[in-house]
Amino acid sequence: MRRLVERVGVPRLLVGLFLLILFALAGLQRLPVKMLISSALVRIGMNGVLVLAMLPSIRAGLGLNFGLPLGVISGIVGMLVSLELRLSGLAGFFFALLVGVLLSLPAGYVYGLLLNRVKGEEMMVGTYMGFSLVAGMCMFWLLAPFKNPEMIWVVGGKGLRVTIPISHRFGGVLDNLGKFSIGGVEVPAGLLLFFAFLCVLVYLFSFTRTGMAMKAAGMNPAFARASGVNVEKMRILGATLSTVLGAVGIAVYAQSLGFVQLYLAPLMMAFPAVAAVLLGGASTSRATVFNAVAGVTLFQTLLTISLPVTQSVIGGDISEVAKLIISNGMILYALTRKEA
Amino acid sequence: MPSVPVVLKMIGITKEFYGNPVLKNVNLDVKQGEIHGLVGENGAGKTTLMNILFGMPVIQETGGFSGRIVFDGKEFLPREPRQAMAAGIGMVHQEFMLIPGFSVTENIKLNREITKENFLSRMFSRKLETLDMTTMAAHSRKAIDALAFEGIDEWAPVAGMPVGHKQFVEIAREIDKENVKLLVFDEPTAVLTESEAAILLDALKRLARRGIGILFISHRLDEVLAICDRVTVLRDGEIVAEKKAGETTVIELAERMVGRKVGGLRVPDRVKLPETGEDVLVVEDLAVNMPGERVRGVSFTVKRGEILGIGGLAGHGKLGIANGIMGLQPASGSVRFLGREISLNDPVSALRAGLAFVSEDRRNIGLLLDEALEDNLALTAMQVHGRFLRRVGPFTVRDPGSIRRYALETIKEFDIRTTGPRQIVRRLSGGNQQKVCIARAISLEPKLLLVSEPTRGIDVGAKQKVLEILHRLNREKGLTIIMTSSELVELRRICHRIIIMYGGIIAGILPPDASDAEFGLTMSGERSAERSGEHETTR
Structure with a gap:
């Protein structure tokens, strides 16, 4: 029993327990529990890749990737290109992914170069790099030469809209792929499989020679150097992979949401992902695929179910507040706790 | 009074x-x-x-x-x-x-x-x-x-x-x-x-x-x-x-x-070196800018099968030499190993040439403290020589089987006291950590092993064991070793020649049976002062 507690960790047990209580309350209040579970599943798959994007960054010793908006913006541009070409369905989605990844590769590389110049301050610099990039892109969205009327302001005919609906293009393509229902719970099989596929890739990568080198570089740069590892290169690779996963992540997120959100939306994209991976038991220097999966499951289920339950029990909506408290509290906790 | x-x-x-x-x-x-x-x-x-x-x-x-x-x-x-x-x-x-x-x-x-x-x-x-x-x-x-x-x-x-x-x-x-x-x-x-x-x-x-x-x-x-x-x-x-x-x-x-410290350290006799041994390592005018251990230009050679000691007081550059040769500290000069030039400031070049290093800074450079023993052992050989890998589909990943086998062999051979290959090395005692460091260097199958302060901060029993390991590697496998140590006694026990550093230069190269007075004088720079004309130029 004790070993089980140690393995899973006290914070995760507490959150898990809290979740059970919420589910019980939901049952008592005669809320549609099955529907809640279905929507939790969707949110897990939808946010999972963004959480997974934290791993390469943490492993390479860059800490939590607060610069995730860089990848997010690459992914958004990828989707915009796909929309501009009026592609739809799986083809549209994967074309968007392709363009997003191609854009995020050089972006992540440059980001890695930047982080190599600010060793020890990666998270701070990443945060503000993300913030300023989002601000800078606001101008780009206004001036970008996209022509498809689905995307641009109706009045004036210039500049991209704040939210672009994509449900008729590739919205829900993964969610609905192989979707099945079991005992009244709808399972978005395609979405979860896609997430699982990426998890396996990241997991396998961590055992490759490069993956091991990256881990060594992150844990102890001096050791890594003495073992013939090019630490700078590993850090750049970590930043690049994280950015690429960010680009893929936002595409998965948007197809579930049914909208591409521009302007200030990417600003806070990193925080729920950071909070989730921390909740899953990762620290600023150590993270596993298990941490990411467990974290996103707990965090997103909590958010899904706390809204209707608190609404029916208290009669008010505190879910947004709860989300902010949990996510920022987790981040604060992890950043103040220095590893021995 | x-x-x-x-x-x-x-x-x-x-x-x-x-x-x-x-x-x-x-x-x-x-x-x-x-x-x-x-x-x-x-x-x-x-x-x-x-x-x-x-x-x-x-x-x-x-x-x-x-x-x-x-x-x-x-x-x-x-x-x-x-x-x-x-x-x-x-x-x-x-x-x-x-x-x-x-x-x-x-x-x-x-x-x-x-x-x-x-x-x-x-x-x-x-x-x-x-x-x-x-x-x-x-x-x-x-x-x-x-x-x-x-x-x-x-x-x-x-x-x-x-x-x-x-x-x-x-x-x-x-x-x-x-x-x-x-x-x-x-x-x-x-x-x-x-x-x-x-x-x-x-x-x-x-x-x-x-x-x-x-x-x-x-x-x-x-x-x-x-x-x-x-x-x-x-x-x-x-x-x-x-x-x-x-x-x-x-x-x-x-x-x-x-002084002659008579401790419990007993090591069998040194291997006799042939008079005309081949020089495997030739170091010329090596200067290393290592903080606190600056080397200001040293030249020496190492013979095949030799254990060369480097001693001297702290801060006089003895630690700088190995770190310079291995490319871990900024260095200039020339280092040739088996006739091939090793490019300085590039650890990969030294490792590929067949050199392996056990750092004096065990906890920071020598080990990944929070990783399992077996991963510590395997990591360097995996990076440098591609050992311990296997293919899974398109991926080449770590091979748990061969890593485990090597770890078990090593634990037995070096007598590492551990609960098993998955134990985190932070939990091992200093002496056992040192054995892991040496075993990791040996996993590279090196032709020349550099060890720095191998017995620092470990207990007497472990010291004995570590010295025995080095001696055995030298005797049985003919491994050439450069051993840097503050413990003069240990250098005198197992080395064939001992370089004494003073002020970043070589103050003297002494045989292990030189008198206490001679070692003392050389270490405190009295001897290099006599020959100052020779050394002023290299400063």
Whole structure:
């Protein structure tokens, strides 16, 4: 029993327990529990890749990737290109992914170069790099030469809209792929499989020679150097992979949401992902695929179910507040706790 | 001599660090106006003794000490450096404790500023008084003049000064304190040029004449004899000699300092080297800019099948050599291994050429402390030679089977005490961690192994084991080894030749059976001074 507690960790047990209580309350209040579970599943798959994007960054010793908006913006541009070409369905989605990844590769590389110049301050610099990039892109969205009327302001005919609906293009393509229902719970099989596929890739990568080198570089740069590892290169690779996963992540997120959100939306994209991976038991220097999966499951289920339950029990909506408290509290906790 | 009062008396000082005794019943006294020399090898306990005198927190944190200190006729038990300073003990540090952006005066008067009233201070508090720079500068001038060193302007900023000048500023700060009764100098001449050192030694004598007791720690034995009244030799935490300076010689001191320590370390006989061994490693004019261990140009060769020792006191560059060859510290010069040039500042080049390194910094460079033993063992060979890998579809991933087999073999062969290959190395004892480091180096199947401080911080049993391992690798596999160590005894047990470093250059290459006196003299730079013409050019 004790070993089980140690393995899973006290914070995760507490959150898990809290979740059970919420589910019980939901049952008592005669809320549609099955529907809640279905929507939790969707949110897990939808946010999972963004959480997974934290791993390469943490492993390479860059800490939590607060610069995730860089990848997010690459992914958004990828989707915009796909929309501009009026592609739809799986083809549209994967074309968007392709363009997003191609854009995020050089972006992540440059980001890695930047982080190599600010060793020890990666998270701070990443945060503000993300913030300023989002601000800078606001101008780009206004001036970008996209022509498809689905995307641009109706009045004036210039500049991209704040939210672009994509449900008729590739919205829900993964969610609905192989979707099945079991005992009244709808399972978005395609979405979860896609997430699982990426998890396996990241997991396998961590055992490759490069993956091991990256881990060594992150844990102890001096050791890594003495073992013939090019630490700078590993850090750049970590930043690049994280950015690429960010680009893929936002595409998965948007197809579930049914909208591409521009302007200030990417600003806070990193925080729920950071909070989730921390909740899953990762620290600023150590993270596993298990941490990411467990974290996103707990965090997103909590958010899904706390809204209707608190609404029916208290009669008010505190879910947004709860989300902010949990996510920022987790981040604060992890950043103040220095590893021995 | 009852006429001269004793300033400091340390009685029966004993100190242990985690069960290792570092000071055993040490008695030391300094009289008023006396210059008392304290000499000893690194690790002899000089620093610990001074830490006790200054009440450094590290002493209390590691369980305090036993024994008494009487200072100025009163029982004295400092718990923090401030108390020692208040009592009248001054310390001139080896590393400078000066603020670069401040002027000489500001540094000397830091925290003891002279102030005058102004209207704000009258309204609020004394903390708002104005600095009386003129008086402060005058005081500083006086302190500097007392050292008879005119080269320093009391208004000049400290940043950019020659190190010698900084040293004088440090001393001026200490003698400016009015109540100072005892001054401790920890290797004050190490960074000075010869003429500066001469001025400093003169100044010390003048200070002593003013009635200040001086404790003078130095490795330069001729200096010690030149200015001290008495000399105490510390070896392995014990006082082995206390002599009047007039009644001893440099050779005797050197002998006492090094001494033949008869421990439990027994290693079988050295392998006889063929007279005409082939030179496998040729080092020419290697300079390494390693902080605290600078190498200023060394040339030597290593023969096939040899164990070459590198010894010397701390800070004289012995650790820099291996780090330079392995590309871990910025280096220049030429290193050829088996006829092929190794590119410096590039660890991969050295590793690929067949060199392997066991770092002196076990916990930071030698190990991934929070990883499993088997991953620590396998990682370097995986990166350098692609060992321990297998294919899974398009991926080449770590091969748990071969890693586990190698780990189990190693645990048995090196007698690593562990709960198993998955144990985190942080939990292993120092000696077992060291075995992991050596095993990891061996996993590279090196043609030349460099080990630095292989027995530092591990217990006697593990020391024996580690030395045996090195000896066995040399004897059975014919492995060529360069072993760097502060423990001269160990070098003399297993090495064929021993390079002694002094001041970043080679002071001498000695056979292991050279006399204690010869080792002592070489380590304290007496020998290199004789041949200074040869070395001046390489500086």
